[in-house]
Amino acid sequence: MTAHDTGPFSGRLSELIGQQIAGYRIEREIGRGGMAVVYRARDLRLDRTVALKLLAPELARNDTFRRRFTHESRVAAAIDHPHIVPIFEAGETGGVLYIAMRYVAGRDLRHLLDQEGPLTPTVAARIAAQVASALDAAHDHGLVHRDVKPGNILVAKGTDSDHPEHVYLTDFGLTKKSLSLTGFTTVGQFVGTLDYVAPEQIAGRPVDGRCDVYSLACVVHETMAGGPPFQRDDDMALLWAHQYDQPSPLTEQRPDIAPEVDGVLAKALAKSPEARYGSCLEFVAALRAAASGPGPGPAGHPPTQVDLRVVGVPEAPGAPPEPPDWARPVFVH
Missing domain, CATH: 1.10.510.10 (Transferase(Phosphotransferase) domain 1)
Structure with a gap:
């Protein structure tokens, strides 16, 4: 983010922590791609932690995409499977499409x-x-x-x-x-x-x-x-x-x-x-x-279990990464 940025969130991302979008209070960023950013957030209505994915606004402006987004979100939300991250809600606010999903600590x-x-x-x-x-x-x-x-x-x-x-x-x-x-x-x-x-x-x-x-x-x-x-x-x-x-x-x-x-x-x-x-x-x-067939199987090959004692994203000190510019207008105090 540069000094000439304008708008309510032209400062550091730390100012966004604790702010709200669509009934979710943002806690921190956990991932991003070219057309989306994912935050860990608190669902204020049900008092639970979720993963909140925001899609870039140009997607919301495309009517065909919006229709498919609505349809596919409903289909995905209807899949009740233990190995698929459940979708809680999908919608639009401030010209940005969002999906709220289960937050997985891993x-x-x-x-x-x-x-x-x-x-x-x-x-x-x-x-x-x-x-x-x-x-x-x-x-x-x-x-x-x-x-x-x-x-x-x-x-x-x-x-x-x-x-x-x-x-x-x-x-x-x-x-x-x-x-x-x-x-x-x-x-x-x-x-x-x-x-x-x-x-x-x-x-x-x-x-x-x-x-x-x-x-x-x-x-x-x-x-x-x-x-x-x-x-x-x-x-x-x-x-x-x-x-x-x-x-x-x-x-x-x-x-x-x-x-x-x-x-x-x-x-x-x-x-x-x-x-x-x-x-x-x-x-x-x-x-x-x-x-399970016959194989050399020499001694010293990797263990049959992996270390999962450290799970979740650590609460590292310091400022979190900057949000994409398109995501700023949807945040409110």
Whole structure:
């Protein structure tokens, strides 16, 4: 934020803490993307903590997007699934669309991998199974996520030793399909994250749940190998790899893993949706079966549980990050 900024919030973001929007008191920022910012907030009506996602105002000004946002929010809110972050409310205030969701006190998979490193097949499959269950439930309701990636997978502490992690999938395609249908993505562009995007998304072809199978397979590969299946020096090379290159076998990087896993990942990462598994749970079932097969399994491979004792976003001292300029006008004392 620069000195020439005007408006009621031209000062430091710390002034926003404690202010309200649509019945929610803002506590702090917890994430942001190109078209949205997410805050931890307090629901003043029900006295509970929520994650409040604000969408950029240009989205609210597009009538087609607004209609799809309303429809898709209702569909997503109707999905009652233990591994999908529940949506409490969606609406508009001050020209900004917002979604209030359950606040999950946990790390996302991106941070977990950065801190823990590659996971064992047991842990990777345990996490993947919960994500797959959430994705298939969404597909049953006609929703395709389109942006499955570690940053959209929240890993909280589980209930007991048999369920050491509880995984939530977040950031469902409430906006992704709408963006592609309302002119916010131009010809040759797509909505998704390059490391995990399916070939049909890149080509602009119609997508269904099998594009999420592909993206989930990219994530599973990363959980065990330490990186996604395709890593290139520039974006164009990466897009080309997703469409035309074959991934290197996982066992080249993890010889402790059963070689049958390579075949499972190769099928899930097939260029043609028809050649992939028909559902995410089918993919994970095959992964578990393959991982339990004969493998070298040398001593010293990663533990079968990850450290989830430190969960949630720490209350770090100092000023929080600046809010996007478009979000300022909706805040009130």
